[in-house]
Amino acid sequence: MATVSYERPEALLDVPFHYCPGCTHGITHRLIAECLDELQMTGQTIAVASVGCSVMAYDYFACDVVQAPHGRAPAVATGIRRARPDRFVFTYQGDGDLAAIGTAEIIHAATRGENITVFFINNAIYGMTGGQMAPTTLEGQVTQTTPWGRNPAEAGNPIKVCELLATLDGPAFIARVAVDHANQIHQVKATIKKALQCQLEERGFALVELLSTCPTNWKMSATEAMRWVHEQMRQQYPVGVFVDRLREDQNSGRGGSAGGRHLSGPSAPEAVGLTALPAGYTHKE
Amino acid sequence: MSKDLMPQLKTLLPCDPYRIFICGSGGDGVLFTGKLLAQAALRAGLELSWLPSYGPEMRGGTANCSVVLSRQAVASPIIDQADLMLIFNQAAWLKYGARLAPGGLILADQSAFPDGVDEGDLKGAGQVHVLAAKQEAAAHLGRNLGNMLLLGALTELVPLFSAADLAWCLQQSLTAKSTALLAQNQQAIKLGQRLMAGD
Amino acid sequence: MEERVLMKGNEALAEAAIRAGCRCYFGYPITPQTEIAAYMARHMPKAGGSFVQAESEVAAANMVLGAAATGTRAMTSSSSPGISLKSEALSYIAASDLPALIVNVMRAGPGLGGIQPSQGDYWQATRAAGHGDFHQLVLAPASVQEMADFAVLAFTLAFKWRMPAMILADGTLGQMMEPLYLPKRPDRTPADRTNQAAEPDWALTGTLNRRSHRIINSLVLNPAALEASVFERFARYRQVQAQEARWRYEGPEDPDVLVVCYGSVSRIYKQAIQAVNQEQGLRAGLFRPQTLWPFPAAELAAKAKHCKKILVPELSMGQFCDDVKLATAKLPKPVALACRAGGQVPTPAEALQRLKQTWACWLQDQEQEEVYYGDRQL
Numbered sequence: 001m002a003t004v005s006y007e008r009p010e011a012l013l014d015v016p017f018h019y020c021p022g023c024t025h026g027i028t029h030r031l032i033a034e035c036l037d038e039l040q041m042t043g044q045t046i047a048v049a050s051v052g053c054s055v056m057a058y059d060y061f062a063c064d065v066v067q068a069p070h071g072r073a074p075a076v077a078t079g080i081r082r083a084r085p086d087r088f089v090f091t092y093q094g095d096g097d098l099a100a101i102g103t104a105e106i107i108h109a110a111t112r113g114e115n116i117t118v119f120f121i122n123n124a125i126y127g128m129t130g131g132q133m134a135p136t137t138l139e140g141q142v143t144q145t146t147p148w149g150r151n152p153a154e155a156g157n158p159i160k161v162c163e164l165l166a167t168l169d170g171p172a173f174i175a176r177v178a179v180d181h182a183n184q185i186h187q188v189k190a191t192i193k194k195a196l197q198c199q200l201e202e203r204g205f206a207l208v209e210l211l212s213t214c215p216t217n218w219k220m221s222a223t224e225a226m227r228w229v230h231e232q233m234r235q236q237y238p239v240g241v242f243v244d245r246l247r248e249d250q251n252s253g254r255g256g257s258a259g260g261r262h263l264s265g266p267s268a269p270e271a272v273g274l275t276a277l278p279a280g281y282t283h284k285e
Numbered sequence: 286m287s288k289d290l291m292p293q294l295k296t297l298l299p300c301d302p303y304r305i306f307i308c309g310s311g312g313d314g315v316l317f318t319g320k321l322l323a324q325a326a327l328r329a330g331l332e333l334s335w336l337p338s339y340g341p342e343m344r345g346g347t348a349n350c351s352v353v354l355s356r357q358a359v360a361s362p363i364i365d366q367a368d369l370m371l372i373f374n375q376a377a378w379l380k381y382g383a384r385l386a387p388g389g390l391i392l393a394d395q396s397a398f399p400d401g402v403d404e405g406d407l408k409g410a411g412q413v414h415v416l417a418a419k420q421e422a423a424a425h426l427g428r429n430l431g432n433m434l435l436l437g438a439l440t441e442l443v444p445l446f447s448a449a450d451l452a453w454c455l456q457q458s459l460t461a462k463s464t465a466l467l468a469q470n471q472q473a474i475k476l477g478q479r480l481m482a483g484d
Numbered sequence: 485m486e487e488r489v490l491m492k493g494n495e496a497l498a499e500a501a502i503r504a505g506c507r508c509y510f511g512y513p514i515t516p517q518t519e520i521a522a523y524m525a526r527h528m529p530k531a532g533g534s535f536v537q538a539e540s541e542v543a544a545a546n547m548v549l550g551a552a553a554t555g556t557r558a559m560t561s562s563s564s565p566g567i568s569l570k571s572e573a574l575s576y577i578a579a580s581d582l583p584a585l586i587v588n589v590m591r592a593g594p595g596l597g598g599i600q601p602s603q604g605d606y607w608q609a610t611r612a613a614g615h616g617d618f619h620q621l622v623l624a625p626a627s628v629q630e631m632a633d634f635a636v637l638a639f640t641l642a643f644k645w646r647m648p649a650m651i652l653a654d655g656t657l658g659q660m661m662e663p664l665y666l667p668k669r670p671d672r673t674p675a676d677r678t679n680q681a682a683e684p685d686w687a688l689t690g691t692l693n694r695r696s697h698r699i700i701n702s703l704v705l706n707p708a709a710l711e712a713s714v715f716e717r718f719a720r721y722r723q724v725q726a727q728e729a730r731w732r733y734e735g736p737e738d739p740d741v742l743v744v745c746y747g748s749v750s751r752i753y754k755q756a757i758q759a760v761n762q763e764q765g766l767r768a769g770l771f772r773p774q775t776l777w778p779f780p781a782a783e784l785a786a787k788a789k790h791c792k793k794i795l796v797p798e799l800s801m802g803q804f805c806d807d808v809k810l811a812t813a814k815l816p817k818p819v820a821l822a823c824r825a826g827g828q829v830p831t832p833a834e835a836l837q838r839l840k841q842t843w844a845c846w847l848q849d850q851e852q853e854e855v856y857y858g859d860r861q862l
Contacts, residue, residue, distance in 0.1 A: 013697075043693035046554070049701075058699045064688035066553040067701040069576050072546035075538065079550025080688070082534035083508050083558065087690050105546070108539035320490075320661070327490050327663050335490075335661040339516055339599070358627075360755035362660050362748075365831035 009033035011042040011062050018056060022215035022222025024179040025054055025121065028192075031185070032090070032119060033061065035193040039200060045088040046080050048073045050102075052094035053127040071102025074109035077116040088199050090117040096126045099135040099159045106165070106207075113170035113204035117195045120161060120207055123214040124233060131217030135159045138236055143217075158236055162209050166242035172203035174243040178211040180229035194246070203245060211237055297444045298331070299390075301355050304364045308349040308381045309373025309394075314432035317458075318371065319350035321436060324454035325446040326354050334362035347377050354445070369443065371435055372397045373419075385410055392439055394418045394431050414442060416480055422473055430473035437477025448478050488665055493631040494519035494658040496666070497587060497651065499527065500632035501559055503667050504639045506585065507533035508558035510547035512540060512566060515599045516655040517589035520561040541566040545573030545586070552582040553700045555687025557639050561587035563655075564605050565596060574648055575614030579702035581686070581717070583642035585635065586620070587651045589658035592799075592827035600827025601655035603747060606803035609652050610777045617714050619721050621649035621728070622776040624746040628662035630774070636667045643684070645724050652776060654799065656748035656829065729780035733787055735761070735769025741843055742791035742817075744771045744784065744808050749797050749830070756835035766843045776804075781811035788812045793846045795839060797822040797830065802855075818846065820854040828858065 008014060011033035019025045036042045045063040049055055051070035058065035068076040073091035081089045098106050098120050109116065125143055126132040132145040136158050140149040150158075162176045173195055177188045191208050198206035211233045213225035220228060305322060309315045316337050323335040337350040351367075353359045366386035372378045372393035385391065388411040395417040402413055416438055419431035433455075440448045452471050459467040491499070498520045501509075509528050511521035521537065528535040534551075538544035544560045551558035562570060567588045577584050588609065592602035609622045621641050623634040631653060638649035683689050691697050704710035735757060743753050750772045757768045771787050773780050788794055794817050796805040805821045812819070820842040824830055830838070838856060845852050855862045 042691070044690045046688045046690060048550070055703055058701055062691070062697050064690060064698045065700070066550065066580075066688055067699070067703055068549070069546060069572055072543065072549075072573070075543040075546035076550035076553075078536060078543075079508065079510065079547035079552070079558065080554055081550075082536060082547070083551035083554040083556035084689065085534075087554075104539045105543050108543065112536075323661060324490055327488065333490075333663065336656065337659055339655065339659050359662070359751075360758060361752045361832045361835075362656065362662075363752055363829055363831060365833045 011036035024212040050093040111170040118207040173206035176209040306367035308377035313373040433473035434477035437474035438481035441481035498523035500635035508551040510544040541569035545570035559585035571614040578618035598827040603799040725778040730774035731780040738790040739769030
């Protein structure tokens with residue numbers, strides 16, 4: 001007898017994605033939705049869509065969604081969370097949104113330890129506007145606005161968001177993963193889930209950076225794009241866990257976030273153990 | 286508040302609107318002095334406005350505030366002339382003295398006129414009263430309470446409200462902060478009253 | 485009746501906002517409105533609400549956007565340079581049909597300008613609060629009592645019409661103290677925020693798996709759909725214009741000079757008008773819009789019909805006078821414009837002089853229009 005092993009998560013609506021072939025937004029949307037399902041959070045969640053290719057995330061997620069001005073998603077999320085401390089909030093932001101125009105908002109939401117979860121899509125380029133340099137564009141990377149490759153002397157250096165935010169006392173969980181191979185899926189999902197659990201447990205600010213593809217603007221095939229994330233982006237942006245207060249608190253017996261309020265959400269399942277990601281990763285065609 | 290007294294109190298405004306200008310330096314308690322006057326006026330059932338100088342002047346240099354009292358709703362909180370001026374030092378006198386209305390009343394700390402009062406400079410003031418308010422406060426109360434001394438003196442000069450009214454307002458303002466401070470301020474008001482009575 | 489209290493305009497506005505059910509305040513310090521933030525920091529938590537000192541005016545206004553999206557009464561306040569930074573969120577709030585309160589305690593500009601009172605943001609508030617086709621309600625208090633009353637009114641109107649409301653005050657109104665009656669405390673409690681029945685049907689409150697998801701969004705890539713949404717919004721604005729214009733008139737039925745001004749300036753001119761009306765020869769009246777958008781144009785035109793000359797004093801360079809001239813264009817009456825800028829405020833004596841001067845001009849030439857820069861007639 002046949003069993004259904006792969007279904008659309010309830011947190012995703014039955015709407016075709018508009019994303020390009022080979023783009024990892026679809027994978028990431030799905031993984032977030034699966035986690036929302038598993039944690040039974042969808043009904044109590046208000047998502048914040050940002051400006052960029054993922055702006056229309058509001059059409060895909062089954063939870064309530066507000067669309068924020070460019071870079072302001074963490075501020076909008078703060079407003080929602082402060083108005084409704086009994087609801088969950090996640091933002092979904094690209095690299096231009098989060099690490100350029102929204103730098104102040106993300107740093108201060110993090111340092112306040114706002115009880116929000118941030119999914120940070122780093123694909124090293126401005127996708128929706130057609131492939132300009134992002135704050136995370138790699139040195140030497142050719143874009144519309146760095147036609148001869150990013151020259152740090154003129155265009156500055158790539159920003160390492162996780163490393164930057166990890167210097168703050170506010171965040172509860174900061175991790176970077178790469179959506180560059182099927183064998184990473186479980187790791188990526190576990191990390192997303194843990195970031196959402198932070199909110200369930202009122203631990204405060206959590207951010208997951210997802211190294212992602214943009215084959216269209218990188219002018220690569222889907223496979224080449226995956227390989228580029230693996231071979232180039234991982235060099236500049238090493239995957240791993242940068243802050244994990246849940247783990248520290250489990251070890252020390254401490255818990256709770258500053259200014260946290262009691263929630264009426266479902267009780268949190270066991271936190272998923274996640275430390276450094278496997279080093280012995282090999283890319284297969 | 287004894288409401289039956291209010292109409293009586295209201296009739297005691299020397300003119301309407303009665304424009305009061307208080308000036309000195311940061312730390313003189315200029316704004317607080319005005320606030321107490323305003324609270325006492327409110328208690329007396331008067332209409333009023335209180336307008337402070339704000340901004341850099343608060344951080345050193347001269348400070349001032351305008352209090353307008355009236356039986357009807359105050360039209361302009363901004364005044365170009367004052368019927369009563371409380372002056373805390375010479376700099377304030379030199380800067381704002383020209384605002385005194387003809388026949389107006391000056392009540393000043395001695396430091397406003399270090400060389401004595403020159404009749405030629407008074408620009409038609411009706412009355413000038415100078416008290417060693419800061420000096421007396423420092424000598425008897427150990428604090429810079431010259432402003433309260435002047436307020437106490439004022440109750441002897443203009444029957445706007447009684448020293449008891451002022452004391453009540455002071456209590457409303459200061460009880461939460463410090464009872465010791467409240468007592469000192471109340472003593473200062475009484476001292477000012479006595480000094481002016483013996484003037 | 486509640487007790488009469490003595491408060492600064494900024495504090496009265498803050499307390500009234502809390503009493504009007506405001507449960508989220510997001511701000512950033514800037515003179516001369518910082519007392520609002522300080523008051524909210526102290527009192528909002530007691531009301532069961534949230535206060536955040538944001539990292540910028542930009543962030544504060546976007547926090548308002550987020551809180552407003554949940555159907556919560558939310559506000560921010562600032563002064564002129566900060567309002568420019570809030571204009572981004574204002575446009576989004578209007579485009580998302582969200583109610584919110586924005587307070588501008590104006591200081592003198594342009595640029596960093598000064599910190600003394602001004603009305604230099606009139607055009608910005610009534611014409612160009614942000615990019616795109618939209619309006620916000622603009623309420624102009626002229627007393628501490630109105631600072632409080634309009635905080636309540638702003639929330640009522642913002643929720644009624646689902647649009648942002650701005651209180652356009654100035655440094656004088658923010659800093660001065662006057663006695664006032666505070667609005668009654670509502671019966672609402674903080675618990676009402678989670679009361680599903682009380683929530684508007686557009687608010688993002690979580691689906692609770694009981695309804696389909698709601699989207700609050702200002703991105704409409706289809707031009708026909710975007711045009712339709714703008715047309716719908718402007719049809720609503722026409723209703724607002726027809727129903728919500730507010731104004732006050734004081735003076736004789738047929739004044740010789742009709743003084744038209746708003747905010748703190750109206751207080752100074754009120755004194756001058758009272759003085760001039762006690763004398764023989766010139767009778768003056770004061771028309772004071774309480775709403776700047778919608779502008780009480782028809783009411784002003786009706787009042788101006790019976791006057792001989794219009795005097796428009798403002799703490800800006802003719803911005804407000806534009807609307808006066810538009811409203812009275814069909815009469816027409818000669819208009820004298822009296823400008824102050826830079827934080828300079830006319831004294832009652834100056835107001836009296838201006839009033840007499842413009843009347844003297846009319847006696848000489850009944851068509852003449854004047855412009856005054858301070859005491860200097862151009």
